[in-house]
Amino acid sequence: MTFKHAGVVGAGAWGTALAQVAARAGLKVTLQAREPEVVASIADKRENTMFLPGVTLEPAITAVSDMADLAPCDLILAVPPAQHLRSAMAALAPHLKPGAPVVLCSKGVEQGSLKLMTEVAAEVLPGVAIAVLSGPSFAGEVARGLPAAATLACEDEALGKAIVEAVAIPAFRPYWAADVIGAEAGGAVKNVLAIACGISEGKGLGRNAHAALITRGFAELTRLAVAAGGKAETVAGLCGLGDLVLTCSSSQSRNMSVGLALGAGQTLEQALAGKVSVAEGVASAPAVRALARKLGVETPICEAVAAILAGEVDVDSAILGLLSRPLKAE
Ligand SMILES: NC(=O)c1ccc[n+]([C@@H]2O[C@H](COP(=O)([O-])OP(=O)(O)OC[C@H]3O[C@@H](n4cnc5c(N)ncnc54)[C@H](O)[C@@H]3O)[C@@H](O)[C@H]2O)c1
Ligand SMILES: O=P(O)(O)OC[C@H](O)CO
Secondary structure, X not given: OOOOEEEEEOOOHHHHHHHHHHHHOOOEEEEEOOOHHHHHHHHHHOOEOOOEOOOOOOOOEEEXXXXXXXXXXXXXXXXXXXXXXXHHHHXXXXXXXXXXXXXXXXXXXXXXXXXXXXXXXXXXXXXXXXXXXXXXXXXHHHHOXXXXXXXXXXXXHHHHHHHHHHHOEOOEXXXXXXXXXXXXXXXXXXXXHHXXXXXXXXXXXXXXXXXXXXXXXXXXXXXXXXXXXXXXXXXXXXXXXXXHHHHOOOOOOHHHHHHHHHHOOOOHHHHHOOOOOOOXXXXXXXXXXXXXXXXXXXXXXXXXXXXXXXXXXOHHXXXXXXXXXXXXXX
16 A cells, blocks of 8 residues: 555644655645635745745645645545544545545544544544544654654554555654554643643743643543543553653643743733634643543543633632642552
């Protein structure tokens, strides 16, 4: 099984960076953008000035507006924000080449339905082979060719390894795993935990608190992934622990940045003002909280983030609440 032509749905920072990777891996790439100005800037300047400025795009990338232009693609990378995956895949469905697999690259849990991305895709694209790409990967670094590694999860081992072969380059190393649920759960929950780490940093709570949040947050992420049907060993890899460490450790993260602003005393509205890019943890926090409750999983840090974002509790009270929890075995 080989692929020649990748279609990328969503030309935000990550969709554009993945288009770069696919082009560098030797694929022809059609990048579908929602914004006409993105299509124009790629055509005119070879640059996505709105979402990934400062990176010259590979000649093999063509930007289009119309989903129908993805009809010849034999491999699809789906990279819209998580809350728009359903509508984007519904728009793609009539144009999807028969047999073309779809790799889900969005990180989040759908509000309302509380569904993971593979569950959403299974509903909108019945019968289509699905894979998940997730891991520690800031788009700007990947697009500039700095080294990164990620998990490429696909239940069908032969297909998963064929996708790995198709998109791998020395500077972007996907590792195959069978466990799609573990891979996507890690990416969804780490965004919520990164907001918590940002709040801690913004409040000046210190490095000890930061390490405790990452570690106890990882316990929450693991519990939720396992309860959802994933495996603990999957989230101990790039798509879970790896991405959690990255996202909780850098102000390059949009999620951590929102937390930093909240911790410094801004309102959520102020923290998000003027941003064209998406901080997925903001939309996913209430869904992660509701999903954890539904599955009977204790996630006190995600609960605290969801409560702060919803305005149910202020930052100081939420921190006090976490520090006052009953002591227990690790
Ligand atoms: N940026 C990264 O470093 C990175 C890395 C890995 C994964 N991701 C994930 O990739 C996904 C996309 O993030 P991004 O960083 O590429 O986006 P972005 O923040 O750079 O851009 C916003 C995206 O949202 C789209 N959008 C806005 N409103 C929309 C609507 N109503 N319907 C459909 N699409 C809409 C825009 O077209 C654009 O593609 C997210 O789930 C994110 O977690 C991002
Ligand atoms: O900027 P963030 O917080 O959306 O994180 C980007 C990627 O998910 C990091 O792997």
